[in-house]
Amino acid sequence: MTGYAIPIGGGLTFTARQDRQSGTGLMTPGATGLQVTPGVRPGPGLDVTVVGSTITVTPGAAAVQSASSAVAGAYRAFLDANFTATLTAADASNPRVDLVYLRVRDTDEDGSGARDCTPVYVTGTPAASPITPTIPGGASGIVLATISVPKSGGGAPTVSYAGRQITAAAGGIPPVNSGLLSVPGLYVGQARYNVVRGCPEYWNGSAWTAQGDSTSFTPVFTSLGGGAAIGNGVITSRWTRIGGQVFWGGQFTIGSTTAGGTGLWFISMPVPQAAGFTRLGNFNLIAGGNNYVGTVSCNPADGGKATLIAKSPFSNVSADAVSAIVPVPMAAGNVLIWNASFEAA
Missing domain, CATH: 2.60.40 (Immunoglobulin-like)
Structure with missing residues (x-):
């Protein structure tokens, strides 16, 4: 039959x-x-x-x-x-x-x-x-x-x-104990409750993920006048998306062969940003024993690239875009740390 x-x-x-x-x-x-x-x-x-x-x-x-x-x-x-x-x-x-x-x-x-x-x-x-x-x-x-x-x-x-083993009706959310957490899902969007983590997870086709889980992302480093290159420096970042809101943070350690290029620096963002208005985050530049504080600018007009604005050491009222010479000349071992949030497209 x-x-x-x-x-x-x-x-x-x-x-x-x-x-x-x-x-x-x-x-x-x-x-x-x-x-x-x-x-x-x-x-x-x-x-x-x-x-x-x-x-x-x-x-x-x-x-x-x-x-x-x-x-x-x-x-x-x-x-x-x-x-x-x-x-x-x-x-x-x-x-x-x-x-x-x-x-x-x-x-x-x-x-x-x-x-x-x-x-x-x-x-x-x-x-x-x-x-x-x-x-x-x-x-x-x-x-x-x-x-x-x-x-x-x-x-x-x-x-x-x-x-x-726990089961549920079709489309239901069964609780899953530690011994069965490695069992893969059967369809994209399948839900379960991870008893160990204490939160719902969803199968994305290759892994179980929960809202708020972070994803690794390696940004592209460029400069306005060209010539920027990571070299033997290290740049890493992680991001997560909750609804339409993206939370992103990263760290860039300058290496001995890192090239700062000319003009202001750009760091590519993990996902496209929604049109509308600029969102601001914060960054710290640790250089020569000093800690320079600044702002991360996520502007949709910049085409998916974040820019950095730092307080200039030359004036107590001025600020300038971060580059190979601002706020101080870059050197191996300098560390740039940033955090920002923005609305995804």
């Missing part, structure tokens, strides 16, 4: 697989068209605790992707009563890490001979640097928690949700 929709017609006649397939359209997508991002529903449910030697998993709901086929759909799984298991006794010499996962068996898909959904407790192997067990290949399941079990006499076991 090439397609189906539920419900169709007066009689509700469809298979369990077709029911799962139709439900995938309501969940966060997975690697292929009929797969989903599996995990526990956000909020309480399927919580794992260890008291003494008793492991308890509380009632809750989850989405479990079928591991049998990419087109088999996802199971809307749940536990409606506490599940308990007995923690394996601690090893005398080494710690270990145990795994608790939620497993779905469906003999129509996996040939297991069973149709059930239940948590599974897997005892890890004791070792000086223990390895966390994984869900067996071919099994349909999601990680609920890991349990770190110290060697005998080393303290109480501890539960970690670092590898716990």
Whole structure:
């Protein structure tokens, strides 16, 4: 069959697989068209605790992707009563890490001979640097928690949700724990909440980024009369954009082969500036033990280049554009530091 929709017609006649397939359209997508991002529903449910030697998993709901086929759909799984298991006794010499996962068996898909959904407790192997067990290949399941079990006499076991999978409805924002932060996004604009950073992040096609994250940018250094060159100097900057507002800062360390050229200096800006009016920032020039303070001018008429205006040392009222000789002759080791904000085009 090439397609189906539920419900169709007066009689509700469809298979369990077709029911799962139709439900995938309501969940966060997975690697292929009929797969989903599996995990526990956000909020309480399927919580794992260890008291003494008793492991308890509380009632809750989850989405479990079928591991049998990419087109088999996802199971809307749940536990409606506490599940308990007995923690394996601690090893005398080494710690270990145990795994608790939620497993779905469906003999129509996996040939297991069973149709059930239940948590599974897997005892890890004791070792000086223990390895966390994984869900067996071919099994349909999601990680609920890991349990770190110290060697005998080393303290109480501890539960970690670092590898716990959380899912959400299509377009939703699932919280992501530390163990899954490296998993790439599936589409541009996909959102998640980074529990470690405490902020929303969005997939831009190659990385997860949050509003306010900085991006590296190497400015182009030129002068009005020409002849400017960075040489063995070092110029770096970083910028971020929040809405239409760009915040930009950088540092230029003059090298022994840096050429200042003639006339005022220009430093290229990271993104085009909106037309309208000039925005001003600030800069400091550290030279010869002195700290000269000035203004960064971001003028749309300058064609995407920032200029620097410094107080002239020759008068207490005059100011001039920064160049190879203003406010003082440039020398290796001088450092120019600037910060500015402007409206992006």
